[in-house]
Amino acid sequence: MITDAKYKKINEQRNSFTYTSLAYTPYEYIADSTILLDTKDLILIQGRNEELSMTELYYCTNSIPLLLNAIDAIKEPVYMQFVPKDFVDEFHSHGFESFAYFRDMVCYDIHSNCSVNILSIEDAKEAAAVTRSCRLQSRGFLGETTEWAKNWIQGKDPNTSYCKYSAILATKHENIITGIVAVTLYSFDKPEGPTLWIREVAVRPEYQHKGYGKQLLSQAFAYGSRYQASKSFLMADILNTNAVSLYQQFGFSYNEEEGQIDMIRE
CATH class of the missing domain: 3.40.630 (Aminopeptidase)
Structure with a gap:
């Protein structure tokens, strides 16, 4: 230890x-x-x-x-x-074999005035289940646990120690959570305003290709706008072409950094 x-x-x-x-x-x-x-x-x-x-x-x-x-x-x-x-x-x-290749993507126009559906701690189990239903749709995406969802909602995730206003936003259909997006903000000391970090976007497979991903990103932008965010950041698996296409529709583009390459040896 x-x-x-x-x-x-x-x-x-x-x-x-x-x-x-x-x-x-x-x-x-x-x-x-x-x-x-x-x-x-x-x-x-x-x-x-x-x-x-x-x-x-x-x-x-x-x-x-x-x-x-x-x-x-x-x-x-x-x-x-x-x-x-x-x-x-x-x-x-x-x-070793390649497992996933993540690249940073940035968007500088995140204006949105749509309504935002913020999940409570009681929704953590269902939110985590949504992520697990998308396991390996991106090769490096393994889904999340209920504990992770609770920690994110409460701002206790170890990766968000420098962030504020962590939340999980959701879309629903007949009281079923169809998709979630985890968001938080950082760099509040920047004169141009903080950065909105979109941690992950997940839509249940049976609800994909029905516009829920777009709704989730619109909600994320609206949430960032509440705190005067100047831009948004996320990491995308470049091999997940459906997700990358969605992000590009919302104005995201790759930055110049190398990204994260994960590999496995079985």
Whole structure:
């Protein structure tokens, strides 16, 4: 188990490494993990991804070959996030396959005055069920738990420690939640206004292609407008062409950053 003090030390050290998957990993995500290696050129942490039933590895390194050699000693299935784009071929040569490729998308016109349906904590179980009904429609999207939905609604998700006004918005049909969008805001210190973060959009498969995705994005924009958001940010799996097309209809475009490449070795 990794202590909070050890996590803070690793977090301080990671800036001295060339490559890392820990930049966006809160302590809660790796608290039950094990440190396999801790040297000046490689920190390797082994955790567990329950959704995929696989070992998940986290790393800081100055040498990708050194990292891959260490991974070769692990014989069980492995999942890794934030594989450097320039080294995807090297990971392939060590038995890895591409799992998902997420790219940041940004929209600078989020004006909307539609009504907003904000879910309460009592809706958390159903909201999570909506996300799980969409499991693997994007290859990296595994669905969420009721605990995640509760934490998001209450602003307690570890990834939102720097955010305000977290909420889950929903569309309904005959009192059934047909789709949800998780939203929050950050960068309130910016003179142009804060940024609306759209965490995920999910519509039950039987209600897809009926306009609910558009309704959810319109609600998200209206929610951001309440807090004078100047732009919106989301991450999209570039292989999920239906979702990307929807985002582009709402004015989202890719930014110039590399994005997040996830890979697995079974």
